[in-house]
Amino acid sequence: MASTSKNIPSTANPENVTDDIEPGACTDSILNPTDSFEEFASEMSSSLEERNTLAAKSSTISEIQSEIGESSKETLRETKSSDNLQSKDDSISGSASSSNLTEQNGEDTECERDEYLRSPELVNKEKHVFILSSAGKPIYSRYGNEDKLAGLCGVIQALVSVVEEQNQDILRSISTKDCKAIFLVKGPLILVAVSKSNESETQLVLQLTYAFNQIVSVLTLTQLNRIFEQRRNYDLRRLLSGAERLIDHLLIFMEKDPAFLLGAVRCLPLPEKARENITNAITSTCSKIRDLVFAILIAGNQLITLVRMKKYTLHPSDIHLLFNLVRSSESFKTAESWTPICLPKFDATGFLHGHVSYISEDCQACLLLLTVQRDAFFPLSQAKHTIAEKLRRSNCLVAINDALNRNKELPTTNPLKHIGIPEIRHFMYKCKSTAQLFTSDPISLDRLQDYRLRHKEGGDITEKKIEKLSDIDYVRNYRKFCSQIHCSSTPAKLIFRSNSENTVLAWVTNGFELYVTFDALMEKDHAIRAVDRLLHWIKKEEERIFIMHAPTF
Amino acid sequence: MSRCDFKIVLLGSEHVGKTSLVLRFVNCRFNSGTPYQNTIGAAFCAKRMQSNGKDFNVGIWDTAGSERYEAMTRMYYRGAHAAIICYEASSQASWTRLRHWLQELRTVEEDCKVYLCCTKKDLLDSGAAQREVDEEIVATYSQGLRGHFLTSSKTGENVDELFQKIVDDCVADMRVMKGVEEARVQLQKEDAAYRAKHKDYCFC
Ligand SMILES: Nc1nc2c(ncn2[C@@H]2O[C@H](COP(=O)(O)OP(=O)(O)O)[C@@H](O)[C@H]2O)c(=O)[nH]1
Ligand SMILES: [Mg+2]
Numbered sequence: 001m002a003s004t005s006k007n008i009p010s011t012a013n014p015e016n017v018t019d020d021i022e023p024g025a026c027t028d029s030i031l032n033p034t035d036s037f038e039e040f041a042s043e044m045s046s047s048l049e050e051r052n053t054l055a056a057k058s059s060t061i062s063e064i065q066s067e068i069g070e071s072s073k074e075t076l077r078e079t080k081s082s083d084n085l086q087s088k089d090d091s092i093s094g095s096a097s098s099s100n101l102t103e104q105n106g107e108d109t110e111c112e113r114d115e116y117l118r119s120p121e122l123v124n125k126e127k128h129v130f131i132l133s134s135a136g137k138p139i140y141s142r143y144g145n146e147d148k149l150a151g152l153c154g155v156i157q158a159l160v161s162v163v164e165e166q167n168q169d170i171l172r173s174i175s176t177k178d179c180k181a182i183f184l185v186k187g188p189l190i191l192v193a194v195s196k197s198n199e200s201e202t203q204l205v206l207q208l209t210y211a212f213n214q215i216v217s218v219l220t221l222t223q224l225n226r227i228f229e230q231r232r233n234y235d236l237r238r239l240l241s242g243a244e245r246l247i248d249h250l251l252i253f254m255e256k257d258p259a260f261l262l263g264a265v266r267c268l269p270l271p272e273k274a275r276e277n278i279t280n281a282i283t284s285t286c287s288k289i290r291d292l293v294f295a296i297l298i299a300g301n302q303l304i305t306l307v308r309m310k311k312y313t314l315h316p317s318d319i320h321l322l323f324n325l326v327r328s329s330e331s332f333k334t335a336e337s338w339t340p341i342c343l344p345k346f347d348a349t350g351f352l353h354g355h356v357s358y359i360s361e362d363c364q365a366c367l368l369l370l371t372v373q374r375d376a377f378f379p380l381s382q383a384k385h386t387i388a389e390k391l392r393r394s395n396c397l398v399a400i401n402d403a404l405n406r407n408k409e410l411p412t413t414n415p416l417k418h419i420g421i422p423e424i425r426h427f428m429y430k431c432k433s434t435a436q437l438f439t440s441d442p443i444s445l446d447r448l449q450d451y452r453l454r455h456k457e458g459g460d461i462t463e464k465k466i467e468k469l470s471d472i473d474y475v476r477n478y479r480k481f482c483s484q485i486h487c488s489s490t491p492a493k494l495i496f497r498s499n500s501e502n503t504v505l506a507w508v509t510n511g512f513e514l515y516v517t518f519d520a521l522m523e524k525d526h527a528i529r530a531v532d533r534l535l536h537w538i539k540k541e542e543e544r545i546f547i548m549h550a551p552t553f
Numbered sequence: 554m555s556r557c558d559f560k561i562v563l564l565g566s567e568h569v570g571k572t573s574l575v576l577r578f579v580n581c582r583f584n585s586g587t588p589y590q591n592t593i594g595a596a597f598c599a600k601r602m603q604s605n606g607k608d609f610n611v612g613i614w615d616t617a618g619s620e621r622y623e624a625m626t627r628m629y630y631r632g633a634h635a636a637i638i639c640y641e642a643s644s645q646a647s648w649t650r651l652r653h654w655l656q657e658l659r660t661v662e663e664d665c666k667v668y669l670c671c672t673k674k675d676l677l678d679s680g681a682a683q684r685e686v687d688e689e690i691v692a693t694y695s696q697g698l699r700g701h702f703l704t705s706s707k708t709g710e711n712v713d714e715l716f717q718k719i720v721d722d723c724v725a726d727m728r729v730m731k732g733v734e735e736a737r738v739q740l741q742k743e744d745a746a747y748r749a750k751h752k753d754y755c756f757c
Contacts, residue, residue, distance in 0.1 A: 218621060239621045241567060242591035330590050334576060335615065339594020340625060354594075374628060377597065 022511030023538035024431030024438075024546040030306045031265060031435040032313045032345070060347040064309065064372050068290050116148045128194040129211060129251060132156060133228065139189070139236045140211075140244055142251060146237075156183075160190055173201055184208040187221070188228035198476065200483035203261065207254050210317065213344040214250050217321050218243045221348035249328040253320075257301065258475045261482055262430045262513060264437035265316045268302035269412035272543040274399035279305045279551050281390035285383050287553050291373035292380075293352060295553075299365040299404055301327060303547065310552045315345035316435045325356075326366045332356050336384070338377045341370065355380035359388050363397040364404060411541060415440050419537045421530050425502065426474040427516040429538055431546060438538065438545045441471040478515045481506035485513065496524050503527060556740065557599055557612030558733045559723050561716075562630045564654040565639030566647040567591055567618040570672035573706035574639065575615045578716055583707050592617040595629050602716070604724040609733075611720060627661060634729055635666040635699075635719045642671050643682035648691075655694075666699045666722055670715060674705035 116122070121144040130149065131140040136157030138146040146153075160183060163171040174181045182204040184191045191208040199207075216224060219239060227234050237244075254260040270278075282295045282305065293312060297304040301323045306314065321343065326332060340351035355369040355377060367387065369380045391397050406413040416424055428439040484492045485508050495506040503522035507514045516534065518527055542548065563571040572592050576582050579598045596615045601608055614629045616622070630636060638654045640647040651669070658665055669691070676682035695701035700718055704711040723729050 239619075241619050241621065242593070242617075243621075245590070325593070329593050330587060331572065331592050331596060334580065335596035335598045337592075337594055337596050340622070356593075374625070381597070 021535055021539050022431065022433070022509075023429070023535060023542045024436055024548070025433045025511055026431075026546075026548050026550070027433070028550040029434040030308060030313060030547060030550045031319070032315045033433055033435040034315070059349045060312070061350040061352065061372050064291075064293060064312075068372075114151075116144070117152065119144070121145075126195070126197050127199075127251075127255075128192075129208070129247075130156065130192045130194075131211065131215075131247075132190050132192075133232075133234070133236060134160075134185070134188050134190055135228075135232045137233065137235060139240070140247055142248065156190060156192055159183075160185060180204075182208065184212070186212045187225055189215070189224075197255075198479055200479065202483055202486065203479060206260070207251065210250060210254060210260070210320070211247055213317065214247050214321060214324070215240065215243065216344045216348055217325075217342045218246070220342045220350055221344070222350070246324060246328055250321075250324045253301075253324055253327070256472050256475070258428050258439060258478065259301075259316070259437055260320065261475065261479065262428070262437055263316050264430045264435045265319050266302045266437045266439075267545065267547050268299050268304045268400070268403050269410065269438075269541075269545050270304065270399055270403055272548075274396050275305060275547065276549075277394045278391060278396050278400075279307060279549070281387050281394065281396070282307050283551055283553060285386045285390065286369070289371075289376070289379060289383060289553075291371045291376055292369060292553060293372060294368070294370040296322065296368045296370070297359075297365055298323060298326060298368070299400060304365060304400065305547065305551070307551045307553060312346070313550075314343070318343040318345045322368060326368070332366060333358055336381055340374075343370075355384060357384055359391060359400075360397065363391075363400055365397075365400050412544060415537075419534060421533055423519045423522060423526075423530060424534065425517045425519065426471065427514065427534060428475070428478065429515075430513040432510070432512055434546065434548075436546050439471060441474075474517055477502075477504065477517065478506070481515060496527065498522055498524075505531060507531070556610060558609045558736070559611045559634045559720060559729075560614070560632060561611060561635045561637065561719060562614045562616065562633040563637050563639060564616060564626075564630070564658075565618055565670075566644075566650045569618070569639045569641045569644070569647050570706055571615050571618065571639050572596070574637075574670070574672065574704065574712060575613055577706040577709055577712050579613070581709070583709075585707065591619060594622060594625070602720050604717070604720045607724070609720060609724070611716070627657075630658060630662050630665065633662060633665050634723050635668065636662075637668050637670050637715065637719075639670045639672050640686065641673055641682075642677055642684045642686050643673075645685045648686040652694075664728075666719070666726075668699050668715065668719060669695050669701040671701070671703045672706065674703045674710055675707045676705075677703075678705075 122128075125143055127142070129140070129142040130138070130146075130153065132138050132153040134157070136154045138149050138153045140146060141149050160171050163169050170185070171183050173183065179194060179196050180201070182193045182195070182201055184205055186209075189212060191212055193204045193208055195204055215236075219227075227236070227239070257266075258264075259266050278297060282297070286292050286295055286307070293309045294314060295307045296314075296319075297306075303319065306319075308314070322341075325341070331337065336355065336357040339354050339356060341354045342348065342351050346352075352370040352372060353374050353376065355367075355371075357367060359365045359367055367384055369383065371380065391400075402410065403412075408414070411418045416426075424440070426440050428437065430437050481495050481497075481504060484495060485506055491508075492506075493508055495504070497504050498521055500520050502520050503518040505514075505516045505518070505527050514531065514535075516527070516531060518530070538545065563575065565571055568589065568591075573583060575596070575598055576584065579600050592615060594617060598613045598615070600611050600613070602611050603609070614633070616626055616629050636654075636658055638651050638658075640651045655667065658667060671686075671691070673682065677684060691701065699722060700715075702711050702715040702718075704715060706712060723733075
């Protein structure tokens with residue numbers, strides 16, 4: 001656990017200064033506010049048997065289908081498709097499939113393999129992620145070519161199974177002086193992170209879980225399990241083709257965006273009236289479409305609105321996967337897409353069908369209409385055009401563009417300037433009851449893009465003097481505070497750490513989590529008074545910053 | 554609810570150039586700079602075209618071609634008037650795969666007009682790619698089909714010709730046209746009914 005002597009977990013509560021406010025709090029939430037840290041706890045307490053049989057829970061999708069009077073033909077067809085899979089394997093085996101490649105590489109000498117592990121493609125990376133099947137076949141490597149990592153995957157597989165079989169135990173992590181390896185076995189897959197970053201074990205397990213969920217999202221858990229039941233040696237890359245890119249992007253996204261750290265969703269700040277108009281445009285257009293489960297409008301990894309079928313909410317991590325899908329797929333920009341999407345938290349056993357398209361050429365907001373009905377493309381396409389037209393007529397596209405382009409007039413564009421507390425350099429705030437997040441410097445898309453490009457070039461660790469800290473650096477710095485706050489044995493409520501570089505205050509209450517970076521050597525009293533003003537500002541702007549309603553169809 | 558007169562579906566392995574073909578035809582664009590991105594699920598585009606002096610709305614389904622979505626692909630070619638099956642002359646594997654699509658179409662949608670499309674002609678012309686697929690075999694195969702086109706989405710060569718031929722063939726087909734007429738009449742009825750019901754609500 002990353003506890004240093006400089007950290008002073010305090011018992012003195014700033015509550016004597018701040019009256020009980022919880023900016024953004026709302027009784028009815030579109031998001032399921034369960035904490036991602038709870039998931040970690042359950043992961044850690046799971047027994048061996050529980051873990052190896054990832055039993056799928058009852059299907060929400062069939063529940064909805066039976067409610068709206070659809071028969072379960074969907075499930076029938078799915079079973080059929082997996083039979084195809086079996087026969088296809090045999091018929092294709094002669095053609096140039098990637099499995100041949102592995103065989104060729106199987107002939108590599110031991111020495112060549114070791115050589116590869118030392119190549120610049122692989123050494124000096126801050127964080128590796130490997131995914132392999134429980135039979136030890138490589139599926140994904142963040143860097144390098146996973147084909148050439150068959151040897152390494154064999155070793156990982158052996159380590160995991162030795163601990164399981166001989167000690168009846170679970171291998172969770174291996175630590176060396178400057179590096180930790182985290183292992184996560186999920187159903188038929190083994191996921192490993194090898195990291196030199198300051199992320200805690202919890203945070204790394206969460207990232208691996210996300211990577212697993214990304215795979216489930218393109219295949220469904222049912223299909224994933226079935227494939228490996230039928231053929232333990234199956235080369236999953238054949239079915240994943242293209243999804244590697246999604247995992248690549250997801251890993252970068254998770255390192256940068258505090259939304260993952262806090263298990264929360266960022267909203268696009270909008271005038272209350274504009275958001276209301278947008279929501280009304282969607283509900284009035286879609287209220288008659290019976291099979292529609294969710295209508296979600298997003299822009300730049302931020303949620304604009306979400307309308308849902310009564311009774312159902314979305315988990316932040318499902319929304320993160322949708323953000324990631326949209327963010328990493330250029331193809332949505334040129335045409336209307338129709339694609340199966342599995343949302344693992346919502347229902348890991350089946351696909352929803354998504355109509356995905358950008359609102360218009362001049363507005364980079366993307367609309368996702370998710371249904372349980374696989375033939376619903378045309379009615380949804382029609383609905384999308386109607387919605388886009390309504391948004392244009394009510395000037396909502398302008399409001400969205402203003403927020404996206406960070407129009408200087410808006411108080412949320414540069415909150416620190418607007419709040420007027422010069423000592424605050426950065427803050428991030430999560431409203432717990434709605435799982436929504438607001439930060440002082442929303443990660444600008446360009447910067448994320450820059451980072452991505454740089455990362456593509458290597459992801460190497462560099463010792464660079466940073467002149468001006470970006471939000472990404474602040475977020476990195478919050479990681480250890482965040483893990484102390486979420487430490488399951490001795491969670492801290494308030495952490496105040498002041499040194500010659502900066503002052504950080506991390507504070508969790510029943511209603512929110514707040515992380516603030518101040519100038520160096522701040523007095524605690526002074527910091528607490530500033531936090532009080534900050535909270536009042538967020539409260540004042542809450543209708544703009546957060547989604548305060550939970551509309552249904 | 555479909556407002557398209559003709560439905561065309563693109564089939565073929567990943568990376569043979571289906572998305573580029575649609576992008577060239579519909580938007581007159583070719584993205585050479587951006588790295589390859591596989592299509593997620595399937596994508597739909599519509600374009601207005603003329604044939605025999607009349608206007609038609611053509612709907613085009615671009616499929617992913619990946620094994621992952623294969624179980625879903627039937628939905629895209631169900632009811633298709635025409636299918637373009639793409640392959641790359643420099644990839645024997647893509648040709649082998651093409652025969653699979655052909656069989657699928659024969660069993661599921663036998664009335665569908667099938668066109669073969671050999672993509673990336675510019676690469677063959679410049680010698681950047683070598684032909685692997687035997688031309689004679691291709692010729693034998695395309696005999697029973699509506700046509701074989703050698704296209705380049707980069708230069709645009711033969712792209713419009715391919716789609717124009719498809720629409721001309723559809724227009725010349727009495728049975729298809731009867732269906733199109735019926736669908737149009739039906740749609741008009743629905744529209745009229747809708748407008749009658751929503752008199753109080755103005756859309757303009
Ligand atoms: N030179 C050249 N490249 C092409 C052509 N058509 C497609 N490509 C390239 O081939 C790759 C795959 O194309 P894409 O249309 O995405 O294939 P799809 O998977 O079948 O949709 C992309 O990198 C394209 O840029 C072409 O006509 N000429
Ligand atoms: Mg494509």
